[in-house]
Amino acid sequence: MGIKMTIYENLINKKDKLAIIGLGYVGLPLAVSFAEKVEVIGFDINQRKIEQYRQGMDETKEVGNSRIKLSSIEFADDEKQLQEVKFFIVAVPTPVKSDKTPELSPVKGACEIVGRHLQKGSVVVFESTVYPGVTEDVCIPILEQVSGLICGQDFGVGYSPERINPGDPVHRVHNIVKIVSGINKEILEEIAKVYELVVKEGVYRASSIKVAEAAKLAENAQRDINIAFMNELAVVFERMGICTYEVVQAMNTKWNALGFTPGLVGxxxxxxxxxxxxxxxxxxxxxSPLISAGRKINNDMGRFIADITVKQMIQAGKRIKGSRVCILGVTFKENCPDIRNTRVLDIIARLREFEIQTVIVDPEANEEELEMEYGIKLVPLDEVKEVDCVIVAVAHEAFQRLEVEAYDSLFKNDTSEEKVFIDVKSIMDREEMKKNGYSYWSL
Structure with missing residues (x-):
């Protein structure tokens, strides 16, 4: 850059501020961690979310209400508050459109907001997941156009893919190795030093921004393909009459087994x-034939589980039309309130095609958001009665703690009928369930 960078020193000396743009499951934990070291502005265009944070309420459940209340973060929904910022971290979502192509409007919008408040000597780091080339070909031109400044001369840009795992109490900001990259070596070192303030596990300096962007896609595509392989096994083993869970247990005794299990991928x-x-x-x-095939296999699993449910109910002598199925869990993963792209919706939609009534229970999900986004109303577990089948779709701890007797109370009080139990994540003991009169199936 044409000017000497001193942002790191200015941040730790409280002369400059750091801003996190986008305060969701990634941005909020990052903001809380940085606020323990430097002055932080947490910015989000969602006024309701900002107001909740100001009141000390963490709807993501990633950091907890007490840490929010104690944090020195200056929560903002007015971009004028970004005028004091010299180090920006963009952590807005990058979803896909209905045709499965990238939806870059959130990150483009963030670039416009940052661009309006960019100063000489500033640095912008993107954490939002993108394909290789977006930072340099899409983001930088917007920043330059809006600010009137030149990247590499007036301001610096970097990319650091987020690796936070929602609902995971073990792998947090401080103990996950952070990939960092920069538009040049000077910017890279400045970004690395800033992240090293909060990432105790250390940072990995990627050779270029494109490498860092690609690493994120490779990480998640690898997991997607491995889970798709397990899901394909589950579909075929079902036809063979083999329990996939038991196969996985046996397979994992080998030293180099990867430990993946079948399931819904949202x-x-x-x-x-x-x-x-x-x-x-x-x-x-x-x-891309392999990655495309993996996506199709994983996207079809909700329908597969629903069809298996109907099959099990028929075999148990149940009347399908008008029957009641209780689905436990609607978030995309266990012990997490996040409902984005949850594939449990596929199970619900398929069962409704058979005119089956669905009763949805989830103690973790945000009830208001779920109803607003998907029109689904949650029912408390203690109000569920007289169902024909239970599907444990998400392995929340609350469900894992339940004894067989607790599940018994959900079903019709008819000893002549089998209780159908679909255990997507194999949280219950097969033999115990069968001993207690259940028609039990697990993925």
Whole structure:
């Protein structure tokens, strides 16, 4: 850059401020961590969310209400408050459109907001998942156009893919190795020093921004493909009359088994990021057969589980039309309130095609958001009665703690009928369930 960078020193000496743009499952924990070291402005265009944070309420459940209340973060929904900022971290979502192509409008909008408040000597780091080239080909031109400044001369840009795992109490901001990259070596070192303030596990300096962007896509596409492999096994083993869970237990005794299990694949990372790779590959005239196939297999699992449910109910002598099925869990993963891209909706939609009534229970999900986004009303577990079947779709701890007797109370009080139990994540003991009169199936 044409000017000497001193942002790191100014941040730790409280002369400059750091801003996190986008305060969701990624941005909020990052903001709280940085606020313990430097002055932080947490910015989000969602006024309701900002007001909740100001009141000390953490709807993401990623950091907890007490840490929010104690944090020195200056929560903002007015971009004028960004005028004091010299180090920006953009952590807005990058979903896909209905045609599975990248939806870059949130990150473009963030670039415009940052661009309006960019000063000489500033640094902008993007954490939002994108395909290789977006930071340099899409984001930088917007920043330059809006600010009137020149990247590499007046301000610096970097990319550091987010690796926070929602609902995971073990892998947090401080103990996950952070990939960092920069537009040049000087910016890279400045970014690395700033992240090293909060990432105790250390940072990995990628050789370029494109490498850092690609690493994120590769990480999640790898997981997606491995889970798809397990899901394909589950579909075939079902036809063979073999329990996949028992196969996995046996397979995992080998030293180099990878430990993946079949299941629903949703959320904002594994269920989305491979499409960014597929899109970019198509622009390079390459159809990605393996990653595309993995996406199709995983997207079909909700329908598969619903069809298995109907099959099990028929075999148990149940009347399908008008029957009641209780679905436990609607978030995209266990012990997490995040409902984005949850594939449990596929189970619900398929069961409704058979005119089956669904009763949805989830102690973790945000009830207001769920009803607003998907029109689904939650029912408390203690109000569920007289159902024909239970599907444990998400392995929340609250469900894992339940004894067989607790599940018994959900069913019709008819000893002549089998209780159908669909255990997607195998949280219950097969033999115990069968001993207690259940028609039990697990993925």
């Amino acid at each position: 959320g904002h990372c594994i269920g989305v990021d491979p499409y960014y790779f597929i899109y970019k590959a198509s622009k390079m005239n390459y159809h």
